[in-house]
Amino acid sequence: MSLANKNVLLGVTGGIAAYKAPDLVRKLTALGANVRVVLTGSATEFVSPLSLQAVSGNPVHQHLLDPAAEAAMGHIELAKWADILLIAPATANVLAKLAIGIADDLLTTLYLATTASVFIAPAMNQQMWKAPATLDNVERLARYGVNFIGPASGEQACGDLGAGRMMEPVEIASIVGQTVNRHAVAELRGKHVLITAGPTREPLDPVRYISNHSSGKMGFAIAEAAVNAGAEVTLVAGPVSLQTPRGCERIDVTTADDMLDACEQFARKADIFISTAAVADYKAVSVAENKIKKSDNELTLTFTKNPDILATISCKDNRPFCVGFAAESQDVEQYARQKLINKKLDMIAANDITADGLGFNSDNNALHVLWSGGDKKLPATSKSELAHQLISLITTRLNEIEKN
Structure with a gap:
């Protein structure tokens, strides 16, 4: 730069x-x-x-x-x-x-x-x-x-x-x-980028739900960076209180099933899919029609796995270039490499959620980006700056694949 x-x-x-x-x-x-x-x-x-x-x-x-x-x-x-x-x-x-x-x-x-x-x-x-x-x-x-x-x-x-x-x-x-400098290093004009951001909420009853601490800031910053690089951007957002980046089409969803439906719809025309959303791994087998009342000292709920949105999209025929995120608290690189292989991804961005002042709800982050045959560490900086660096990496890697 x-x-x-x-x-x-x-x-x-x-x-x-x-x-x-x-x-x-x-x-x-x-x-x-x-x-x-x-x-x-x-x-x-x-x-x-x-x-x-x-x-x-x-x-x-x-x-x-x-x-x-x-x-x-x-x-x-x-x-x-x-x-x-x-x-x-x-x-x-x-x-x-x-x-x-x-x-x-x-x-x-x-x-x-x-x-x-x-x-x-x-x-x-x-x-x-x-x-x-x-x-x-x-x-x-x-x-x-x-x-x-x-x-x-x-x-x-x-x-x-x-x-x-x-x-x-x-x-x-x-x-x-x-x-x-984007025309030299991050040109996405004519490309469609699909991005997920934020958490999902899985209801337990009409009042309660399970979710996580994802703020959506990283995904929204990536959406803005992709727009700046000339891309057409669709942003599928879980429940967050963030302003839509200018030039983005925003689709608001709540549950993992909602997010999957939206992604399957827009992935058909996407060239790049970037999954930053922190999707709940599990959902309740049944959602109570009425508010669950306190009775016993213990409450037992049964959960079932949510769909793996990223893996679902990456396994489709004629799929887009797929980029995942791995927010980990230990053995960060090891788990990220496993996800890269198991989900058949083109690239994965890993971050350590235990690092002080980085990650969830922070305006700053650091990433270790991995792909087959290469990797690059992006040191701690603002999520806005990090997003531009990641879009540049994605574009460079995509161009290499398209040339071959």
Whole structure:
């Protein structure tokens, strides 16, 4: 992954996350990019032009009409200079302006004047992010070809919890680099990718069910990475509270049987099947019609095996390229290799669920990816970055098989 000799124009708008802009400049330059910064008027309330000039090594641009520029039209010169326009953080106000074509300052004018690839990392209060007007603006910009990075979920400056935080600078820089280079290392244009994510819920009675701790974050990140690589993506999701990645077709399911039905339907046209879902291994033989009441000190339930979705798809004729996940707590590589062979998979991604700060419900993970005759360890990083690395590996391996 590299941004060597790429001209990156960083637009910084007036949100509290603007204080991360100097670090973002450093991360971009570390990847080899030439960086120039544009500040909106309100952004200067949060970060100083001098600090950004110091880390970028270039003057910071703030005004639409620049007497020092050729013909006093600095916005045209900057628009032509840029290979990449990255707006981070992007406020709800700026998203609205860009969506309807308002150009009343340097940054919004640059957006209309450039032919560069555009990336936007939103940052705002969680309620503002999920407001219908904001979602409409994001959808419109996505149709225009804008690449969205995030937002992330978590605690916000105002004390709220939810989606709206700007992604961390290292993640933003990495995703820009991965996306810019995807034509060389992860081109999936014309391919259909089927992905499962999240847990399943197996009912015991009208109130209770058995499930697991899967958050679905890894699968959703892989879906977004596949879209960024140009693929048509169908995401079959168990019960999770995650926003659908832009450009994905999402199918919501509850039980393992539901998930299998959906996968069998869409696998017929899929080129790649990536099974990240944590499917319950067992289900109740019979589901009580009414709530089970407490009576004795012990309760005995009888369970039967659920269908193995991944094995079912991988054993079909004309099946897609099949990728499994193995979340293990011991002998991780050994169990993963067994699954690779027993389920007749093309690739498997193994992770150690006992590692601190990784795996279930975390925003980070690490994977050991194995295939026949090879393997690669992907060290701990954000699930978003890890997803791009995995999609790159899958594409490389698929291309090798298709050539042979």
